[in-house]
Amino acid sequence: MIADTLKTLQIEKKSPGASTGKEWFGHGEEISSWSPVDGALIGAVSTSAKEDYEAVVKKAQSAFAEWRTWPAPKRGEVVRQIGEALRAKKEALGKLVSYEMGKSLQEGYGEVQEMIDICDFAVGLSRQLHGLTMHSERPGHRMYEQYHPLGIVGIISAFNFPVAVWSWNTMLAWVCGDVCIWKPSEKTPLCAVACQHIVAEVFEKNQVPEGVSGLVIGNRETGEWLSQDIRIPLVSATGSTRMGKAVGAAVGARLGRALLELGGNNAIIISKDADLDIAVLGSVFGAVGTAGQRCTTTRRLIIHESIYDQIKARLTSAYAQLSIGDPLDQKNHVGPLIDRSAVDAYLAAIEKCKAEGGKFVVEGGVLEGKGYESGCYVKPCIAEAKPGYSIVQHETFAPILYLLKYSTVDEAIAIQNGVPQGLSSSIMTLNLREAEQFLSASGSDCGIANVNIGTSGAEIGGAFGGEKETGGGRESGSDAWKVYMRRQTNTINYSTQLPLAQGIRFDL
Ligand code: UN1
Numbered sequence: 001m002i003a004d005t006l007k008t009l010q011i012e013k014k015s016p017g018a019s020t021g022k023e024w025f026g027h028g029e030e031i032s033s034w035s036p037v038d039g040a041l042i043g044a045v046s047t048s049a050k051e052d053y054e055a056v057v058k059k060a061q062s063a064f065a066e067w068r069t070w071p072a073p074k075r076g077e078v079v080r081q082i083g084e085a086l087r088a089k090k091e092a093l094g095k096l097v098s099y100e101m102g103k104s105l106q107e108g109y110g111e112v113q114e115m116i117d118i119c120d121f122a123v124g125l126s127r128q129l130h131g132l133t134m135h136s137e138r139p140g141h142r143m144y145e146q147y148h149p150l151g152i153v154g155i156i157s158a159f160n161f162p163v164a165v166w167s168w169n170t171m172l173a174w175v176c177g178d179v180c181i182w183k184p185s186e187k188t189p190l191c192a193v194a195c196q197h198i199v200a201e202v203f204e205k206n207q208v209p210e211g212v213s214g215l216v217i218g219n220r221e222t223g224e225w226l227s228q229d230i231r232i233p234l235v236s237a238t239g240s241t242r243m244g245k246a247v248g249a250a251v252g253a254r255l256g257r258a259l260l261e262l263g264g265n266n267a268i269i270i271s272k273d274a275d276l277d278i279a280v281l282g283s284v285f286g287a288v289g290t291a292g293q294r295c296t297t298t299r300r301l302i303i304h305e306s307i308y309d310q311i312k313a314r315l316t317s318a319y320a321q322l323s324i325g326d327p328l329d330q331k332n333h334v335g336p337l338i339d340r341s342a343v344d345a346y347l348a349a350i351e352k353c354k355a356e357g358g359k360f361v362v363e364g365g366v367l368e369g370k371g372y373e374s375g376c377y378v379k380p381c382i383a384e385a386k387p388g389y390s391i392v393q394h395e396t397f398a399p400i401l402y403l404l405k406y407s408t409v410d411e412a413i414a415i416q417n418g419v420p421q422g423l424s425s426s427i428m429t430l431n432l433r434e435a436e437q438f439l440s441a442s443g444s445d446c447g448i449a450n451v452n453i454g455t456s457g458a459e460i461g462g463a464f465g466g467e468k469e470t471g472g473g474r475e476s477g478s479d480a481w482k483v484y485m486r487r488q489t490n491t492i493n494y495s496t497q498l499p500l501a502q503g504i505r506f507d508l
Helices: 002-006 048-066 070-090 090-101 105-125 164-176 190-206 220-228 241-255 276-292 308-320 338-353 410-419 432-439 480-484
Strands: 012-014 030-036 039-047 142-151 150-156 179-183 213-216 234-238 259-260 266-270 299-304 358-361 381-384 400-406 426-427 448-451 484-492
Touching: 002 090, 002 410, 030 142, 030 190, 030 299, 039 070, 039 190, 048 150, 048 213, 048 220, 048 410, 048 480, 070 090, 070 105, 070 164, 070 190, 090 105, 090 190, 105 164, 105 259, 150 164, 150 220, 164 179, 164 190, 164 480, 179 220, 190 213, 213 220, 220 234, 220 241, 220 276, 234 241, 241 259, 266 410, 276 299, 276 308, 276 426, 299 308, 299 410, 308 358, 308 381, 308 400, 338 381, 338 400, 426 432, 432 448, 432 484
Parallel strands: 012 039, 150 179, 150 234, 179 213, 234 259, 266 299, 266 426, 299 400, 381 400, 426 448
Antiparallel strands: 030 039, 142 484, 358 381
């Protein structure tokens, strides 16, 4: 079955790991892609060596010189066709995402749907890259601003959303007139190869210059090349805070732009006035969806003391109903972690939590036996903890949920904000006062704040990203496109005089 999927997506046993669109090359060392689902080898790629990277950058530079002259709605038309191609390949690409990354098939399809949605959004945007007009203080003068393409956008993406996050960046960047160079996660290289094939076919049909879509598969060093490269005015990086700090420092040192979308430590406040059915379902999906490997995963529940025991009991029985196993089997709720080192990090976090005094009400552990041969399947678990534990302050990319107790809303908000990260947050309440307080300037300090929905599963129409150690960047909807363009203020004098601003006199 997976063989058919790979064929549909034009993935060979061995793919070159660098590409400028139609052309593929790659002289670096080989990376193998093993599925966390069954431990099988899916395929291999040869990474991008330094000379391959140089070739991709050079092609991107020459492609930009032409691409930026295409009218934005024409670029939008090409993106529209990419959306159509993704619709046609949704099933195959969703399956590959599920098999290479390990998320459930439903979530794999959902991820491709997110790509289609951002294509649609970008098509509309291609006619709306608006600037403002201003009134000049001088007679016979006109002022306005316009947005121009920036150049090459470097995109570093993570394994957990191996295709959608790339599309949030590229589809906007392309309608803006930029060209892109993608360094995908080395843990999900084949998803990247599949996307590059899909795009290359559409680009060829439309005579888009070679180099508008660049691919450089590689490890951390490849990310460093992008971050340090003055030919790349914007680097958009999604991943761990540790990686983001390195990218931010390197890009900042050359005064480039960095768009950082890093770790989260997301909480749901469950008020005594919550709809408890919604609160429990939203919490469970938020905590165990994608096996706890979303940057928006719910990691902390901040529960009112009067309903704490009731919520604990309901969560415990909900977790007992979770089926863990092959994510391609739609009966299962939870698939594997990405690899064994993620399993080690999960086990270490459980030990640390216990050492700090945490009490597990749903025990964790690694699953063994038939169907679990890859060694990557773990049990989602729940611990009663305290907000100040160092493990609770830390993002562990695994399904570990911490229960915390509060008595006043002020206290709940302080706990919610009392971590280094600031991505997503929610309150479950039917009480208008509490909800508005949570959304006010003295409420949640996160980039995303929801009422009566969980912390994960954001739509593409809003700007996505967060504050503090999450990095401050915004991707996807709203006016996130502006970071992909350079703003220019224009003043035009159509009079016969040369009056100076601020009334300054200068006569000869
Ligand atoms: C991520 O985990 O990096 O809001 C992105 C969500 C998804 C995107 C998550 N739409 O959960």
